[in-house]
Structure formats: structure tokens, C-alpha cells
Amino acid sequence: xxxxxxxxxxxxxxEAASLELGCNYSYGGTVNLFWYVQYPGQHLxxxxxxxxxxxxxxxxxxxxxxxxxxxxxxxLRKPSVxxxxxxxxxxxxxTYSSASKIIFGSGTRLSIRP
Amino acid sequence: EAQVTQNPRYLITVTGKKLTVTCSxxxxxxxxxxxxxxxxxxxxxxxxxxxxxxxxxxDVPEGYKVSRKEKRNFPLILESPSPNQTSLYFCAxxxxxxxxxxxxxxxxxxxx
Numbered sequence: 001x002x003x004x005x006x007x008x009x010x011x012x013x014x015e016a017a018s019l020e021l022g023c024n025y026s027y028g029g030t031v032n033l034f035w036y037v038q039y040p041g042q043h044l045x046x047x048x049x050x051x052x053x054x055x056x057x058x059x060x061x062x063x064x065x066x067x068x069x070x071x072x073x074x075x076l077r078k079p080s081v082x083x084x085x086x087x088x089x090x091x092x093x094x095t096y097s098s099a100s101k102i103i104f105g106s107g108t109r110l111s112i113r114p
Numbered sequence: 115e116a117q118v119t120q121n122p123r124y125l126i127t128v129t130g131k132k133l134t135v136t137c138s139x140x141x142x143x144x145x146x147x148x149x150x151x152x153x154x155x156x157x158x159x160x161x162x163x164x165x166x167x168x169x170x171x172x173d174v175p176e177g178y179k180v181s182r183k184e185k186r187n188f189p190l191i192l193e194s195p196s197p198n199q200t201s202l203y204f205c206a207x208x209x210x211x212x213x214x215x216x217x218x219x220x221x222x223x224x225x226x
Contacts, residue, residue, distance in 0.1 A: 006156075009154070032212045032213075034214070034215075036215075036217075042219075043204060043217040043218060043219045043220050044157075044204065044206075044215070044217040045217070046214050046215075049214060090156060090157065092215075094211065094212040094213075095212075096212065101159070101162075101172070101211075102147075102159065102211070102212075102215065104149075104156045104157040104158070105156055106154060106155055106156035107156045107157075
């Protein structure tokens with residue numbers, strides 16, 4: 001069955017530290033990849049997405065993600081985090097199969113120490 | 115302003131009392147979905163709709179019903195709520211099923 005794994009459940013960093021959140025998916029066909037962010041008390045909003053082309057995707061607020069097809073990964077990165085990045089981050093995948101659907105990972109809670 | 119709205123935002127109810135959570139979008143999107151968010155489980159899709167009168171089950175449809183009589187509205191119905199349906203519910207719409215999801219503000223439901 002198709003799945004999305006986010007192995008980091010809770011990450012705690014200090015301000016200005018570098019961030020990398022892992023996302024791996026299991027599906028052999030064509031995929032679209034997303035990172036969504038949920039700030040405390042708010043709804044999910046799109047951070048960035050990959051459909052095709054350059055595998056290094058830049059999103060809002062200085063985030064970027066790299067699609068590595070051979071590793072089935074789409075890790076999220078930010079060189080220097082801020083306290084305002086405290087949020088929950090969800091990786092998601094949509095597939096171009098006969099049963100097209102969107103699959104979310106279980107989320108990674110990011111806490112930034114000021 | 116392009117948005118997805120949900121009502122109510124908070125609801126406390128008792129077991130067995132039928133309830134409906136409304137969802138409306140003003141972006142003329144064909145696809146709409148309902149998700150529930152539970153700690154450690156992320157978002158799980160309950161139902162989705164590809165267009166008016168076309169709906170299908172997601173990963174966790176048991177205990178829920180939906181309808182899509184108009185393109186803009188996609189209500190979620192709990193005929194006989196149970197405590198295990200206590201959760202945070204999100205409605206979302208998207209122009210294409212593999213495209214970006216636009217989420218509503220969420221409905222926090224507690225079933226006693």
C-alpha cells in the first residue's frame with residue numbers, strides 16, 4: 001500500500017540552527033509532492049510543492065525541499081530557523097494511478113527555542 | 115477572498131445525536147475532501163468528491179456520510195456520533211485532485 005513516512009515526530013532546535021525534516025514515500029509511479037505547515041491554532045497551508053522539473057524546490061519563508069527519486073525522498077530544509085517556524089509540518093504525496101489519492105505523513109512537530 | 119469556510123468551528127455533543135459540519139468554498143473547485151487530524155496519525159481522508167453528486171470513500175469513512183448537491187458545498191454528516199469520532203476535522207478543496215489542497219479553518223468536535 002502507498003504510504004508516506006515522516007520519521008521525526010518531534011524536533012527541537014535553537015534559533016539559527018539548520019533544519020532538515022525527512023519524508024519518504026512508497027510508490028513507484030509518477031508523484032506530486034507537497035509540504036504543508038500548520039502553525040499553532042491554524043489550518044494547514046502550502047509551504048512548497050514539486051510537480052516536475054528542477055528537483056530542488058523553493059517555497060515560502062526560506063524553506064526548500066529536494067526530490068530524490070532514487071531514494072523516494074522529499075526532505076524539507078531551512079538553513080536558519082526562527083522562533084516563528086514553530087509549527088507542525090506535513091509531507092503529502094498524490095499519485096497518478098487509477099486510484100488517485102492524496103496521502104499525508106503523520107507530521108513532524110517543530111519546536112524552536114528562542 | 116478565496117477561501118474554504120467551515121461551521122461550526124467548535125462543537126461539543128453527546129453520543130448518538132446527529133450532527134452536520136458544513137463546508138463551503140468560493141473558488142469553483144471541483145474536488146473537495148474531508149480529513150480528520152489526530153495526534154500522531156496526521157491527516158486521514160474521510161471522504162472526497164470529484165464533482166457534484168460524485169463522492170467516494172477515503173481511508174476512514176466508517177461512521178460518516180457526505181453529500182455534494184452543489185459544487186461549492188460539501189457537508190459532513192455524523193448520523194450517530196461516538197466518542198472515537200472526537201477529533202479535529204478539516205475540509206479542503208482543490209482545482210485538480212493531484213494539485214494543492216486549500217484547507218478550511220478546522221472544526222474541533224468532542225463527542226461525550
